[in-house]
Amino acid sequence: MSRNLSMIRDVNQHINETVTIGCWLHNKRSSGKIQFLQLRDGSGFIQGVVVKSEVPPEVWDAAAKLTQESSLYVTGTVREDSRSKSGFELNVTGVEIIQIANDYPITPKEHGVDYLMDHRHLWIRSPRQRAILVIRAQIIRAVQQFFDERGFQLVDPPILTPSSCEGTTNLFHTKYFDEDAYLTQSGQLYMEAAAMALGKVYSFGPTFRAEKSKTRRHLIEFWMIEPEMAFVTHEENLEVQEQFVSHIVASVLQHCHKELEVLERDTAKLEKITAPFPRITYDEAVKFLKANGHEFEWGEDFGAPHETALAASYEKPVFITHWPTDIKAFYMKPDPSRPEVVLCADMIAPEGYGEIIGGSQRIDDPELMEKRFAEHELSREAYQWYMDLRKYGSVPHSGFGLGLERTVAWICGLEHVRETIPFPRLLYRLYP
Numbered sequence: 001m002s003r004n005l006s007m008i009r010d011v012n013q014h015i016n017e018t019v020t021i022g023c024w025l026h027n028k029r030s031s032g033k034i035q036f037l038q039l040r041d042g043s044g045f046i047q048g049v050v051v052k053s054e055v056p057p058e059v060w061d062a063a064a065k066l067t068q069e070s071s072l073y074v075t076g077t078v079r080e081d082s083r084s085k086s087g088f089e090l091n092v093t094g095v096e097i098i099q100i101a102n103d104y105p106i107t108p109k110e111h112g113v114d115y116l117m118d119h120r121h122l123w124i125r126s127p128r129q130r131a132i133l134v135i136r137a138q139i140i141r142a143v144q145q146f147f148d149e150r151g152f153q154l155v156d157p158p159i160l161t162p163s164s165c166e167g168t169t170n171l172f173h174t175k176y177f178d179e180d181a182y183l184t185q186s187g188q189l190y191m192e193a194a195a196m197a198l199g200k201v202y203s204f205g206p207t208f209r210a211e212k213s214k215t216r217r218h219l220i221e222f223w224m225i226e227p228e229m230a231f232v233t234h235e236e237n238l239e240v241q242e243q244f245v246s247h248i249v250a251s252v253l254q255h256c257h258k259e260l261e262v263l264e265r266d267t268a269k270l271e272k273i274t275a276p277f278p279r280i281t282y283d284e285a286v287k288f289l290k291a292n293g294h295e296f297e298w299g300e301d302f303g304a305p306h307e308t309a310l311a312a313s314y315e316k317p318v319f320i321t322h323w324p325t326d327i328k329a330f331y332m333k334p335d336p337s338r339p340e341v342v343l344c345a346d347m348i349a350p351e352g353y354g355e356i357i358g359g360s361q362r363i364d365d366p367e368l369m370e371k372r373f374a375e376h377e378l379s380r381e382a383y384q385w386y387m388d389l390r391k392y393g394s395v396p397h398s399g400f401g402l403g404l405e406r407t408v409a410w411i412c413g414l415e416h417v418r419e420t421i422p423f424p425r426l427l428y429r430l431y432p
Helices: 008-013 057-065 113-118 127-149 188-198 234-255 257-262 282-291 304-311 366-375 380-391 404-412
Strands: 018-030 034-040 045-051 071-080 088-099 173-176 179-183 200-208 221-230 279-281 318-321 338-342 344-349 354-361 397-403
Touching (some): 008 018, 008 045, 008 088, 018 088, 034 057, 057 088, 127 200, 127 234, 127 257, 127 404, 188 200, 188 221, 188 380, 188 397, 221 234, 221 404, 234 257, 234 318, 234 354, 234 397, 279 282, 282 304, 282 318, 304 344, 304 354, 344 404, 366 380, 397 404
Parallel strands (some): 045 088, 279 318
Antiparallel strands (some): 018 034, 018 071, 034 045, 173 179, 200 221, 221 397, 318 344, 344 354, 354 397
C-alpha cells in the first residue's frame, strides 16, 4: 500500500492539515490522560500529543506500547506551538506500529565513550550526533557550491597508489596483485596533473594516515578537499583559502541554526569568520612562542600546544607562512628571495582546533624538481609521470588541502574528531 508521507522538516507547510509521518519514538512521557511522544524521522524532531478522550482505544493502546526507538506511522494534525523547540506539534489521531524495539541499549542516562563508540551505529540517532552529521553534510554542500560556482572541475584521484607524496612512513601498505601499493595519503600529485588539463580542479575523498596518534585531532581515515590551480601564485592561493573557509562558515550559519543550537555552539565566534585572515611568518611565530615561554628552535615543526598558543591571539583563522624548506614536502616552491623557506602556509583554526589547511605554491622548475628527487631519494620509476608535468608545459601552480573532520570539529565546537564522521577509524577502533 502506497503512503503519502510527510517529513517533519516540512510540517510548517501543513499547518492545520492532517499528515502521516514515518518515524521512530525518541522518548515518551505520560500524564495519565495524555501521552507525549517525542518523534524523529531523520529530518527533524516533533512532539506528538495523544489525548485519550480524543482517539479510539486502539490508538491510545498502540501509543502506550511504544518503546524507545520503536518504529511507527503516525497520523495527526499539525498545530503551531510557540512552546515547542520546533514551533509545531502534532495532535495525533492515528498510530500504526511497524516494530516494537525492546531493550534499546542507549538510554537517556550517561554512557561511557567506549560504550557509545561500540554502539556508534545507534548513537548517531541521538539529537547531538544527528546535528553534527547534518552540519557535516552542509559543509560538503558548501564546498561543492564554492568550487562549482568558480569554475573548478571535480576530479577523482585514485585511492590505491604505487607511491606517496610525502614519504611511506605513515602509509597503509597492501598488495596490488604482485605489486606493492598504498592507501592514499593525499590526491594532490594527481590533482596537479588534472590542473594541467583542466585549469582549476578539486578532489573530495577519503585519505589514510597510519599514524599511531591518539589525540583529539587525529583520525586514521579522514576526508580531504584538495583544490589545485594552474597559473596561481602563493598569494592568490591564500586568498582562495580564506574566501573558501569564510564561505563554509557562512553557509553553516545560514542553514544550520537549529543544529548549532542543539550543540550549544557560540555562533558569535563563527560570525567573526570573514576574509581576510591574519598572516604571520614562521619566523614571527617562533619569536612569539619563545617570548611566551615555549622552548622552541627555528627549524622545528609545531605541535598542538604551539598551534593553540598562536591561535589564541586571533579571533579568526591565522595563516603561518614561509616555513623552513627542510621540514616541508619536496614539491613546495622555495621563496626566490630566501630559498631556505618555501612559499607555503598552514591555516590554524581559532579556539584550539589546530591546522585545518595546508597549502603551497608548487615547484615548476624541472631542474629544481630533479634536485629535490635526489635529495629525498624518490624513485624515478614511480614518479616519472610526475616529472613529466614539469617537462611538458610547466606553469606556476598552487593548491591546498582542507581536512573535513577537523573543520567540522571546529565549526561544531566539539572536543574530539571522533564525533565528526559517521563511523570513525581510530588507533584502536575498527568496529563497527
